[in-house]
Amino acid sequence: MGRITSYPNATTFDSAADVIIKDGTNGTKKMTIDNLAIQTAEYFCRTSANRLSRRMVYRALNLGTTFTSDQNAALAGSNPTFANMYVGSYWTINGHKYVIADFDYWYGKYDKLKSAENTDTEAENVHHIVLIPSITHTNQKMNDTNTTEGAYLGSKMYTENMDEVRQIIEEDWGAHIVTHREIFSNAVTDGVPSAQIWTDSRIDLMNEPMVYGHYAFSPFPVNGYNYDHYTIDRDQLAIFKLDPGILRTFNGWLRDVTSASYFAYACPRGYAGCLGASSANGVRPAFAIKAV
Amino acid sequence: MGEEKVYAIRLADGTELTNLRMNGNNYISSSAVTEDVFVDNCNPVVISDGENEETHDHMALIHITKYGDDYYFALRDRTKEELDQLKMKADIEYLAMMSDIEL
Numbered sequence: 001m002g003r004i005t006s007y008p009n010a011t012t013f014d015s016a017a018d019v020i021i022k023d024g025t026n027g028t029k030k031m032t033i034d035n036l037a038i039q040t041a042e043y044f045c046r047t048s049a050n051r052l053s054r055r056m057v058y059r060a061l062n063l064g065t066t067f068t069s070d071q072n073a074a075l076a077g078s079n080p081t082f083a084n085m086y087v088g089s090y091w092t093i094n095g096h097k098y099v100i101a102d103f104d105y106w107y108g109k110y111d112k113l114k115s116a117e118n119t120d121t122e123a124e125n126v127h128h129i130v131l132i133p134s135i136t137h138t139n140q141k142m143n144d145t146n147t148t149e150g151a152y153l154g155s156k157m158y159t160e161n162m163d164e165v166r167q168i169i170e171e172d173w174g175a176h177i178v179t180h181r182e183i184f185s186n187a188v189t190d191g192v193p194s195a196q197i198w199t200d201s202r203i204d205l206m207n208e209p210m211v212y213g214h215y216a217f218s219p220f221p222v223n224g225y226n227y228d229h230y231t232i233d234r235d236q237l238a239i240f241k242l243d244p245g246i247l248r249t250f251n252g253w254l255r256d257v258t259s260a261s262y263f264a265y266a267c268p269r270g271y272a273g274c275l276g277a278s279s280a281n282g283v284r285p286a287f288a289i290k291a292v
Numbered sequence: 293m294g295e296e297k298v299y300a301i302r303l304a305d306g307t308e309l310t311n312l313r314m315n316g317n318n319y320i321s322s323s324a325v326t327e328d329v330f331v332d333n334c335n336p337v338v339i340s341d342g343e344n345e346e347t348h349d350h351m352a353l354i355h356i357t358k359y360g361d362d363y364y365f366a367l368r369d370r371t372k373e374e375l376d377q378l379k380m381k382a383d384i385e386y387l388a389m390m391s392d393i394e395l
Contacts, residue, residue, distance in 0.1 A: 150355075150357070154357065183316060186316075186318065186355070186357060186364070187354045187355035187357070187366060189354055189368070194354045194355075194366065194368060195316065195317050195318055195354050195355060195366035196316040196317060196318075197315040197316040197318045197364065198315055198316055223371045225368075227316075227317070230316075
């Protein structure tokens with residue numbers, strides 16, 4: 001056999017059956033191009049220092065029907081690796097499919113206000129993965145009438161109508177769910193959120209920036225306020241950047257007040273919208289999981 | 293975490309709401325707070341955080357909501373547009389009264 005450098009040059013891979021040669025401590029072996037691509041991404045992201053590169057790699061990998069001890073270990077500690085997990089990877093737990101939407105989204109974001117409610121800011125310090133359900137489990141109203149009075153925190157969706165979805169997710173993920181602090185609006189004046197408080201959040205509706213990367217129907221702050229815009233959820237979740245097509249089938253309420261009677265809504269045909277609070281539409285919250 | 297501030301609010305008629313905590317822009321009272329306390333009673337409002345006092349003219353109550361055992365309420369400054377409208381309404385009512393016109 002001649003030296004590898006004496007073989008003809010190739011500039012492309014021609015089929016999935018193509019292989020390259022890997023040489024090392026376990027001997028000389030061949031590797032398919034598919035495995036090469038996967039292993040290259042995993043190898044780059046494998047270190048704790050590079051783990052957040054996973055936010056920019058979409059891989060619809062089936063992670064199984066249980067959250068395994070190896071997966072738990074990959075999230076554990078102060079320097080997790082998130083091994084073999086990518087945006088778009090998913091678990092199907094008790095028949096419910098959950099897709100990885102982002103990594104460490106709430107890490108380092110915290111309730112800086114020194115209030116009595118400022119207690120445990122778990123997600124500030126705990127590495128986590130953000131998940132969203134892949135489908136809408138239920139359709140619900142934001143309120144019984146077309147009013148946004150009380151904003152998201154005062155809505156029937158928050159206080160009652162999300163209970164079914166929250167219960168499903170709590171049963172599927174239990175102690176893995178991260179409690180983090182959120183600042184939610186709790187009053188509306190002339191169609192604009194006018195008050196807000198910090199509160200614990202485990203499973204809640206997303207806002208427009210998390211989905212679109214910007215506000216769409218939520219009013220631009222007038223006279224110095226739209227308290228929906230005081231938020232730690234200011235960034236787009238990675239999955240909506242890497243897979244904008246996910247919105248084609250999204251059909252879900254977002255928590256932003258858009259007027260005295262409408263809340264924001266991500267429409268199933270992929271456009272940003274808003275609807276009267278009394279219409280029944282999809283409930284697709286976001287939540288985070290951690291190692292236990 | 294630093295020590296939590298305790299706020300006090302003095303309304304126009306001298307009514308004082310004391311031992312208030314704050315979350316976001318909501319004041320939290322462990323005692324019952326009702327809307328009628330604020331009606332025509334928010335010009336001025338003096339807010340103290342125990343160290344500094346701020347005087348706000350023409351405030352308005354945003355809401356009072358009970359969470360658990362506590363009462364959460366928020367106030368806001370009226371906008372210039374609102375104040376202009378209030379003045380215009382008062383002027384019209386005065387002119388109507390002086391002209392003996394029923395509005």
